[in-house]
Amino acid sequence: MQDLRKEILDILDGKLLTPHFQPIISLTQKKIMGYEGLIRGPSDSPLHSPFNLFTTAEQFNLSTRLEFLCREITIQRYADLDIKEKLFINASPLVLLQPEFKKGETLRLLDRYGVNPRSVIIELTEHKPADNYEIMRASAKHYRSMGFEIALDDLGAGYSGLRLWAELLPEYVKIDKHFIHGLHDDPVKLNFVRSIQSMAVSLNCSVIAEGIETEEEFKAIEKIGIAHAQGFYFARPTIIPLEKIDNSVFPIEHVKDHKSPPFNNATTAVHIIRNITPISAKTTISDVMNLFHHNGELTILPLVDDNIASGIIFRDKFLTKLFSSRYGIDLHGKNPIKTFVENTPLCIDKNMPIDLVSKQLTSLMTNDPAFVITDNGKYMGIGTLLDLLAEFTRQQIDNAKHANPLTLLPGSVPINNRVNQLLAEKIPFSFGYFDLDNFKPFNDVYGYSAGDDIIKAVANSLTQHVSTESGVIGHIGGDDFIVIFTCHDWLTRCENILESFKNTIPAYYNDKDIKAGGIHTENRAGELCFFPLVSLSVGLVDPTSTGQCQSHVDIADLASEAKKMAKKISGNSLFINQRMTTKNTGNLQSAMHKSATKLHVVN
Structure with missing residues (x-):
């Protein structure tokens, strides 16, 4: 115990601390917007790691002294390196409440080393109960009066993070890395982070996602709309801070998404x-x-x-x-x-x-x-x-002119325009023609209002599985839908759509018809017939085939052929129409290729 006390005192007396800097990335501008200042003890000391260092300081009531020494060394190094981006400095709320806390000390340090207070963000970290919100709020106000911005660190890890957020109204809030790790595979974490981002927008606050370690985590937080990120995926903390982020950390599809035709x-x-x-x-x-x-x-x-x-x-x-x-x-x-x-x-x-x-x-x-x-x-x-x-x-009004009044999805005019744009830009895409089976009998028995509900159910299934980044959904009339897929996993998405619709459709029938597997009603000839539950058929044209077409008319012909084949298969099904080029003449031929695993997905 005495050895540790001597070790921490030797470190403080000799100022034996080394600042490291980890970049914080602006995802909108794809560049470094600031650095978090982090501290390491001597490399040959048991207090080298920040956890051991700060835990030991707290144990011997030296937290305030350690924190101000960390602040001084970090600011001095930041000034010596002439860093232009913002500096995030960690501060413990409990230290702010200690009797030995000196107001204005940080401002004096900045003045000594010639650093503009507007370059500094005070990053408040709270992992233990702290009930004196009035002092916390006054401290934040005091820092702001000196030109500092405030960041709330590790949201979700502390005891009263949301309360502090509401009390302090920081300019930045950093989401604890627990909620970032694996969030692309965890719906609970995704919803939590989405909620934080939504609240941040309403509070005029910027979110920083901490602890990003993989490309998948990066893609997930970028898709949510979070503006800033930090983690080993971009860079580790270093003594000499990284000056520029390599563009390779930003996947190609994210860098160039905005260059595809609108x-x-x-x-x-x-x-x-x-x-x-x-x-x-x-x-x-x-x-x-x-x-x-x-x-x-x-x-x-x-x-x-x-x-x-x-x-x-x-x-x-x-x-x-x-x-x-x-x-x-x-x-x-x-x-x-x-x-x-x-x-x-x-x-x-x-x-x-x-x-x-x-x-x-x-x-x-x-x-x-x-x-x-x-x-x-x-x-x-x-x-x-x-x-x-x-x-x-103006654009929204123009789009509304061609939208379907029931689903508000784009109609045939904007869909045809989009296809022609993709063809002109030679951007690969696949094309899906979705149509309901046994829909008229359902309408006859259950009524047009119930029929409209099923049409809206199709629209919901499509929008759940096709984001604006992966394609465009159109409703071209009645029970006919079009999807233009600009993503590579178009077939998997179609299979998921069919599975989703199959699970949804029983909710629109009564128990008797569900048990029977369908309804008895007259066909177009007036004869009493049995009709299975409504299902969804999809005619698909693959990217290679769409790329060989001249206009939306050619693609519509291929999709109609594929849809007719899909409707011959019972249940929820799909059929792919692949168009091949004849080597000798260069003319286009239509060739149908079947795959049992791809055609009949679910019954």
């Missing part, structure tokens, strides 16, 4: 671009003041150097901030305008569809009224929220 001829970011001449981030504040003074219509100034945007200056914010200072232009006039930049601007590729731009901005809950539009990462111009809203509204 649905229904939707406009892209380039269509709302404003060509605003940028200025250098080194421009003096007084020169910026003159620009605004001589141009009353100028409201936005992008900061660009070497074709890379580093910030956006908004007229109202600039003037308010400048003249809120006691000495205003006299004090700040010679400083570069980059000192007025608080956040890295959101950059959107010119080819990103408007709906995806809207989703990205919504997930970030940014207060900025504008964003940068880029071409392969280089500055092109500015997009504004007002222009985005106007274009998105």
Whole structure:
């Protein structure tokens, strides 16, 4: 016991601590937005690991001293390395409540080493009961008054994380790694993280997913819409921080998704671009003041150097901030305008569809009224929220003109447009034609309202298994649906759709008909017949065959042929129509290929 006490005192007296930095990644911009400062003890010491180090310090009532030493060493190293991104510094709420806690000590350290407080996020970690929320709230307010932002660490691991979140209203909240590990295979964890993201959006808070170790975990949190991530998948903590994230950690499909043609001829970011001449981030504040003074219509100034945007200056914010200072232009006039930049601007590729731009901005809950539009990462111009809203509204109205009134899914016009776009861009896709079996007899017996419910059940089954990232669903009339699959696992999705529909359909029949396996009613000739339960038939055209077609008309013909074959099979079934090219003439022939495992999926 005494040996450990001597060891921790020797470390504190000799300042024998080494800061490490782990990058925090902006998933929207695919780059490092900040670093978490982490501490290690001497490599030859039993207190090398942070767990042993902090546990021992707590045991001997040295937690406050250790924490401030960690803070000093981390800030000094951050300043020496001239890091431009934000620094996340860990702080224990219990330490904040200790009598020896010195208010303003962190600000004094930053001033000593020349670090802007706006670069620092105080990361509060809470693993033990702490009931004094008033002091916690006052501490957070005190830090913010000095220019710090607040992050709440390990949400879900502490005793009162949600209460603290509501009390402190932090700018960032970090989800405990327990909920990130394996979340792609765990519906409970997925729902938990989705809920946290939803709450964060409503509270204007950014979520950071900690502990990402695999590509699957990364894809899952990105799909949820989380804006920031941290973990070994990107980089481990290092003494010399990683300066740039290798693009290989971002799967190709995520990097290039926005470059595929938008649905229904939707406009892209380039269509709302404003060509605003940028200025250098080194421009003096007084020169910026003159620009605004001589141009009353100028409201936005992008900061660009070497074709890379580093910030956006908004007229109202600039003037308010400048003249809120006691000495205003006299004090700040010679400083570069980059000192007025608080956040890295959101950059959107010119080819990103408007709906995806809207989703990205919504997930970030940014207060900025504008964003940068880029071409392969280089500055092109500015997009504004007002222009985005106007274009998105126009697009939604246009889509609604062709939507099916029952399911609100796109009709034949936008579906045909989408097919033609994919063909023109030579992007592989498969095509599915979904049709109900024994639907008319069901309508005759149960009524049209019940029939509408089944049609909506088909739409639900399709939307559950085909996300906007993996395809487009259309309702072209009656009980006919179309799915354009842009994913590689289209066949598996179809099989899952059929299985889902098979399990759903009994709920629309009475017990007698379920037991009988169908209904007795008249056929079209007026004869009494037995009709099995409603089922779903799918005619499919594979990606190789769609790629050989000239237009949506050719694909529709192949899909209709496949659907007719599928309907000859009892129960929920599918049939694939594969079109092969004749080598000698280059003409297209239609050839049907069967597979017992692929045709008749479920009865």
